[in-house]
Amino acid sequence: MVQLKNPDLIRSTPFVNGEWITSKSTKTFKVFDPATEELIIELPDQTREEIEYAIETCHIAYEKFKHTSPYERAKWLRNLYNLIIENVDDLAKIITWENGKCLTDAIGEIKYAASYFEWFAEEAKRIYGHTIQPQNQNNKVITYKQPIGVVGLLCPFNFPSAMGARKLAPAFAAGCTTILKPDFQTPLSSLALAYLAHEAGFPPGTFNVVLVSQASTPEMGLLFCESKIIKKISFTGSTPVGKLLMKQSSSTLKKLSMELGGNAPVIIFDDAKLDWAVEQAIASKFRSLGQTCVCANRIYVQAGVYEKFNQKFIEKVKHFKIGNGFEPGVTHACLINDRAILKVEDHFKDAVSKGAKVLIAGGKLPALGKNFYAPSVICDVTNDMKVVNEETFGPLGAIIKFETKEQVLHWCNDTPFGLASYVFSENLNNIWYMSEYLESGMVAVNTGIFTDAAMPFGGVKESGFGREGSMYGIDDYTVVKSITLGNIYHHA
Ligand SMILES: NC(=O)c1ccc[n+]([C@@H]2O[C@H](COP(=O)([O-])OP(=O)(O)OC[C@H]3O[C@@H](n4cnc5c(N)ncnc54)[C@H](O)[C@@H]3O)[C@@H](O)[C@H]2O)c1
Numbered sequence: 001m002v003q004l005k006n007p008d009l010i011r012s013t014p015f016v017n018g019e020w021i022t023s024k025s026t027k028t029f030k031v032f033d034p035a036t037e038e039l040i041i042e043l044p045d046q047t048r049e050e051i052e053y054a055i056e057t058c059h060i061a062y063e064k065f066k067h068t069s070p071y072e073r074a075k076w077l078r079n080l081y082n083l084i085i086e087n088v089d090d091l092a093k094i095i096t097w098e099n100g101k102c103l104t105d106a107i108g109e110i111k112y113a114a115s116y117f118e119w120f121a122e123e124a125k126r127i128y129g130h131t132i133q134p135q136n137q138n139n140k141v142i143t144y145k146q147p148i149g150v151v152g153l154l155c156p157f158n159f160p161s162a163m164g165a166r167k168l169a170p171a172f173a174a175g176c177t178t179i180l181k182p183d184f185q186t187p188l189s190s191l192a193l194a195y196l197a198h199e200a201g202f203p204p205g206t207f208n209v210v211l212v213s214q215a216s217t218p219e220m221g222l223l224f225c226e227s228k229i230i231k232k233i234s235f236t237g238s239t240p241v242g243k244l245l246m247k248q249s250s251s252t253l254k255k256l257s258m259e260l261g262g263n264a265p266v267i268i269f270d271d272a273k274l275d276w277a278v279e280q281a282i283a284s285k286f287r288s289l290g291q292t293c294v295c296a297n298r299i300y301v302q303a304g305v306y307e308k309f310n311q312k313f314i315e316k317v318k319h320f321k322i323g324n325g326f327e328p329g330v331t332h333a334c335l336i337n338d339r340a341i342l343k344v345e346d347h348f349k350d351a352v353s354k355g356a357k358v359l360i361a362g363g364k365l366p367a368l369g370k371n372f373y374a375p376s377v378i379c380d381v382t383n384d385m386k387v388v389n390e391e392t393f394g395p396l397g398a399i400i401k402f403e404t405k406e407q408v409l410h411w412c413n414d415t416p417f418g419l420a421s422y423v424f425s426e427n428l429n430n431i432w433y434m435s436e437y438l439e440s441g442m443v444a445v446n447t448g449i450f451t452d453a454a455m456p457f458g459g460v461k462e463s464g465f466g467r468e469g470s471m472y473g474i475d476d477y478t479v480v481k482s483i484t485l486g487n488i489y490h491h492a
């Protein structure tokens with residue numbers, strides 16, 4: 001049992017309409033520590049009726065909440081930001097416990113999650129419209145942004161706190177009420193967030209957290225999609241699930257935001273600052289052991305620095321300290337489950353069978369636990385390999401040699417995904433050519449870590465649509481109403 005300064009942050013029931021409710025469900029699901037495999041908690045697998053009730057309370061709350069002043073919403077968001085920062089150590093421990101990531105990364109995630117509440121506390125006051133002159137000189141048009149209504153938030157396991165925060169903050173700022181369903185493996189961070197949101201003054205029904213098992217998730221997903229009350233779903237997760245939700249939402253023509261899978265290329269030109277590029281490529285590839293949607297999946301290195309890059313890259317990977325995320329000094333912890341390891345192994349074996357050269361063999365670390373896996377690094381990777389075409393979402397560094405910028409651009413774009421890309425070069429022509437023509441929602445130049453509440457986060461192609469964070473983030477939670485004022489020059 002992890003010791004917290006504030007034990008109230010650990011909750012074992014759903015949070016609905018401002019209350020911790022006792023589920024009547026006869027079914028439960030278990031949450032395990034992926035590092036020790038020990039049971040953390042057993043939670044109720046809520047019934048369909050209970051989820052419907054939670055949606056209904058969001059609707060009732062919305063009818064009042066939509067009239068609140070943005071200044072009041074900003075105050076609640078700021079309170080929540082302050083409370084998260086006050087509880088940063090406890091909240092980080094909860095993430096490490098249920099997700100496995102290193103405590104330092106978990107602290108980083110909590111501060112990152114908090115930054116969305118701080119950012120949208122300000123943006124709540126900046127929901128602007130336009131004044132437009134239509135053809136008829138006697139009329140004026142003004143646009144007015146209104147909250148879309150009740151929003152369903154569906155979140156993945158890899159950032160148990162930040163992904164929910166990135167949705168809740170703009171939704172609340174816009175005047176929407178929300179119902180969040182966390183991943184069954186990492187629900188405690190969302191419950192802790194609900195606890196703090198309540199303390200921060202969020203009115204009942206503005207932020208509900210419901211709990212369902214893995215087995216009940218598809219039925220709950222369908223319920224969200226077909227609900228006439230929920231006006232929008234914001235989903236972060238894999239592309240196949242995103243496509244399913246989109247199909248299911250057609251009967252209600254629901255507005256959707258889709259933050260889906262990636263297959264990020266990192267491009268290192270001959271003229272890049274090599275040591276910096278190596279360090280940043282490592283950070284991008286191995287943050288949370290490769291379990292981030294923006295992490296480097298394919299590392300393209302220009303021929304002139306290929307051998308040198310590979311050498312420097314593996315030297316750094318050899319110095320990783322793998323262990324339980326709570327242990328001081330550990331740089332890389334465990335993966336979420338054994339399915340994640342199976343995927344890494346599959347991509348590694350596939351690449352080797354097709355001619356990739358093994359620089360570091362990596363592999364399972366059973367002495368540490370079933371979810372521990374030492375990173376592998378391969379080079380001479382080619383376009384026919386799974387690691388180039390699919391998201392590995394794990395600790396496999398795959399390095400590919402390229403000759404020209406035209407060639408690497410073609411390879412980078414030859415994928416259905418388009419989330420993040422990284423370019424390392426000191427030449428402005430290379431930088432601009434790649435930044436303009438890369439088919440991805442986000443391009444990071446000369447840095448491996450770039451996400452921030454102030455920047456628009458989102459993808460193109462099958463990595464989804466919608467933007468989170470930034471001045472655009474609220475737009476996903478509003479509808480534009482146009483109001484035409486007629487006969488305005490008539491003076492009776
Ligand atoms: N673009 C982004 O911002 C972003 C951020 C983080 C993760 N991701 C992507 O998420 C994936 C990894 O996360 P994951 O394995 O949790 O993804 P996933 O798609 O398996 O699950 C995401 C969430 O959806 C739920 N879910 C699964 N099936 C559902 C259904 N039928 N109806 C409703 N909900 C359902 C899961 O329980 C989970 O809570 C990767 O592909 C990663 O790239 C994207």
Ligand SMILES: O=CCCC(=O)O
Pocket residue numbers: 158159291292293294451
């Ligand atoms: O996993 C995707 C989110 C990563 C981030 O926002 O930094």
